[in-house]
Amino acid sequence: MRRPLLPQDDSSPRRQLELAEQRAVYKWTHQAFEGIASCEGIPKGEGPPVTWLARVAELILESVRNADKIERDEERIEGNRQALKELREDIEDFEKGGMHAAFEHIASFVQGEEFQHIPVKDIADYDLLFQSIKRPELADTYQSNRSFARLRLAGPNPMEMKRITALPAHFPVTPFHFEQAMAALACEGEDNTPDTLADALSEGRAFLCDYKALDGLPGGDFPRGPKYICAPLGLFVSTKGTRTLLPVAIQCAQAVGPKNPIFTPGDGLAWQMARSALQTADTNMHQAVRHLAHTHLVMEPFHVAAKRSLAPQHPIARLLEPHFQGTVYINNAANTKLMAPKGGVDAVLALPIGVSRQAAVSGVQTWNFRGSMIERDLHERGLMDRDTLPDFPYRDDGLLIWHALHDWVEAVVRTYYEGDASVVADIELQEFVATVQAPEGGRISGLGAVRTVPDLIQVLTHIIFTASTQHAAVNFPQRDQMAYMPAFPLSNFAPPPTSTQVTQEQVLEQLPAMDLAHYQATLGHLLGGVHHGALGQYRERWFGHFAGDRRLNTALDGLQSRLEQIEALITERNERRMPYTYLLPSNIPQSINI
Numbered sequence: 309m310r311r312p313l314l315p316q317d318d319s320s321p322r323r324q325l326e327l328a329e330q331r332a333v334y335k336w337t338h339q340a341f342e343g344i345a346s347c348e349g350i351p352k353g354e355g356p357p358v359t360w361l362a363r364v365a366e367l368i369l370e371s372v373r374n375a376d377k378i379e380r381d382e383e384r385i386e387g388n389r390q391a392l393k394e395l396r397e398d399i400e401d402f403e404k405g406g407m408h409a410a411f412e413h414i415a416s417f418v419q420g421e422e423f424q425h426i427p428v429k430d431i432a433d434y435d436l437l438f439q440s441i442k443r444p445e446l447a448d449t450y451q452s453n454r455s456f457a458r459l460r461l462a463g464p465n466p467m468e469m470k471r472i473t474a475l476p477a478h479f480p481v482t483p484f485h486f487e488q489a490m491a492a493l494a495c496e497g498e499d500n501t502p503d504t505l506a507d508a509l510s511e512g513r514a515f516l517c518d519y520k521a522l523d524g525l526p527g528g529d530f531p532r533g534p535k536y537i538c539a540p541l542g543l544f545v546s547t548k549g550t551r552t553l554l555p556v557a558i559q560c561a562q563a564v565g566p567k568n569p570i571f572t573p574g575d576g577l578a579w580q581m582a583r584s585a586l587q588t589a590d591t592n593m594h595q596a597v598r599h600l601a602h603t604h605l606v607m608e609p610f611h612v613a614a615k616r617s618l619a620p621q622h623p624i625a626r627l628l629e630p631h632f633q634g635t636v637y638i639n640n641a642a643n644t645k646l647m648a649p650k651g652g653v654d655a656v657l658a659l660p661i662g663v664s665r666q667a668a669v670s671g672v673q674t675w676n677f678r679g680s681m682i683e684r685d686l687h688e689r690g691l692m693d694r695d696t697l698p699d700f701p702y703r704d705d706g707l708l709i710w711h712a713l714h715d716w717v718e719a720v721v722r723t724y725y726e727g728d729a730s731v732v733a734d735i736e737l738q739e740f741v742a743t744v745q746a747p748e749g750g751r752i753s754g755l756g757a758v759r760t761v762p763d764l765i766q767v768l769t770h771i772i773f774t775a776s777t778q779h780a781a782v783n784f785p786q787r788d789q790m791a792y793m794p795a796f797p798l799s800n801f802a803p804p805p806t807s808t809q810v811t812q813e814q815v816l817e818q819l820p821a822m823d824l825a826h827y828q829a830t831l832g833h834l835l836g837g838v839h840h841g842a843l844g845q846y847r848e849r850w851f852g853h854f855a856g857d858r859r860l861n862t863a864l865d866g867l868q869s870r871l872e873q874i875e876a877l878i879t880e881r882n883e884r885r886m887p888y889t890y891l892l893p894s895n896i897p898q899s900i901n902i
Contacts, residue, residue, distance in 0.1 A: 312623035327619045334615035344672045345609045354636045360840045367837045377439035426822035450795035457553040462888045464785035465594035466702040471690025472516045479541045481557045489556040492574035501549030517542040519589040528660040536800040537658035540586045558582040560804035577810040585804040601671030603779040609750030617740035626855035631775040634901030658799040676754030701888035709777045712870040714769045719863035728760045780896040787836025793825040838902035
């Protein structure tokens with residue numbers, strides 16, 4: 309491997325030749341995903357490695373065995389055995405064509421005439437879908453209000469909640485609502501320290517989840533509709549005594565009126581339906597925006613820009629390359645198969661596929677690079693106060709990773725850049741920064757100029773963090789949490805409640821039927837089960853150096869030692885809290901490869 313060099317230190321004509329060759333292969337397209345930037349096709353070398361395919365095959369076989377046991381369990385599951393048989397056969401075909409074939413074949417399960425309604429008679433029926441694959445532990449706790457609230461802090465979407473000091477005018481929660489909620493929660497054994505709505509607001513212990521972005525959007529109808537989705541508001545409070553986050557109120561629409569009452573934990577089955585409506589809104593935002601747009605789709609332009617602007621021997625190219633492995637491939641599969649009409653996303657989400665795609669596009673277009681840095685985002689949402697929110701795993705574990713990556717990136721950058729002048733003089737780096745933002749290039753917003761060493765360190769840390777840690781936080785709960793449909797109904801099949809007069813039959817009618825829940829569990833098991841590679845474990849180290857420069861070995865040793873310490877610290881934290889394992893360094897892949 310050639311020694312990494314900045315362009316100002318390398319006059320070899322071979323450098324420009326290799327850069328031209330990369331530009332010929334990595335071309336921009338703005339048509340594949342409705343106007344945002346991506347790579348044209350799948351360049352050679354962007355396909356998955358054998359070890360990745362082996363893990364996918366392992367998960368496929370697990371799903372086959374599970375589907376086979378469900379199919380044979382005739383006495384416990386009434387319904388269409390042929391539909392389950394079709395799913396099993398489709399899963400077996402996955403190994404033949406990689407993830408593209410996997411997404412295409414699994415979609416055929418819900419496209420064919422065999423896909424029929426298998427009714428749910430009891431919530432416990434959903435447990436029958438986990439025969440040989442592990443039933444998510446969340447199934448034991450999701451019905452508690454404490455568990456429901458904690459999903460805002462340790463679930464797949466810790467990106468929606470923000471601190472408030474006053475209620476929005478269109479969410480008129482009253483002191484009576486608050487008292488009713490706290491009384492009901494106290495009956496469940498929660499903190500009964502005397503508290504008031506005014507105190508919670510003034511002391512910074514009140515938090516809002518507002519899904520106004522979904523207001524007015526239609527529900528889908530594939531594979532069996534109609535589906536329903538609303539734009540709810542949810543109020544959560546950190547209790548005065550124990551500082552436990554608990555839910556206080558949900559309004560299932562943005563408009564105030566008699567058809568949109570405010571529900572509290574004291575409203576029984578109606579509260580269950582309101583919680584389900586909020587979860588459906590949250591998961592649709594998660595899948596289209598927080599997951600797909602804000603990790604997968606925003607990272608691909610950085611990869612293409614790097615290939616087009618940075619020569620192979622550029623030290624920044626070598627630093628970033630492992631964090632882009634597999635991203636073009638998996639994004640192409642998601643775009644052409646999973647996000648296609650009558651594909652997997654169309655089947656499980658409440659929104660029609662065209663609306664989900666547009667939500668993803670808008671999510672990329674409005675994403676602000678610097679504003680999305682974890683510490684800045686948490687600060688702007690008012691979530692950095694550990695006294696108010698002492699148990700916030702995404703924040704606490706995520707910041708540990710951020711600072712470790714920052715120190716590693718700083719060591720790499722300062723090895724090559726003597727000062728700010730060398731950053732400005734790096735024509736390839738400056739081209740990379742310009743290209744990733746250009747209208748004819750990556751179309752990424754909020755990056756701006758990069759002209760100092762500290763700023764370059766910050767920018768590179770954010771790219772690596774997003775491609776590894778942030779994606780791990782939003783992707784891997786799909787298996788351990790979102791595969792269990794009652795806790796995460798991606799669609800509702802009845803409108804949200806309009807009064808407290810609700811029956812158990814209405815609660816079940818709101819939830820997806822068994823066949824669709826099986827489909828959701830299979831997708832979650834596959835998408836959340838592929839852990840390929842681990843953060844800090846760079847392949848180049850096999851040859852005794854990192855990226856062709858032995859000077860970086862000490863820094864890499866430091867990163868790996870730091871990650872081991874973080875692993876031990878998070879493991880120790882998990883002994884004192886409800887476990888949160890998604891940001892254990894050993895569970896964080898280097899790149900977005902699933």
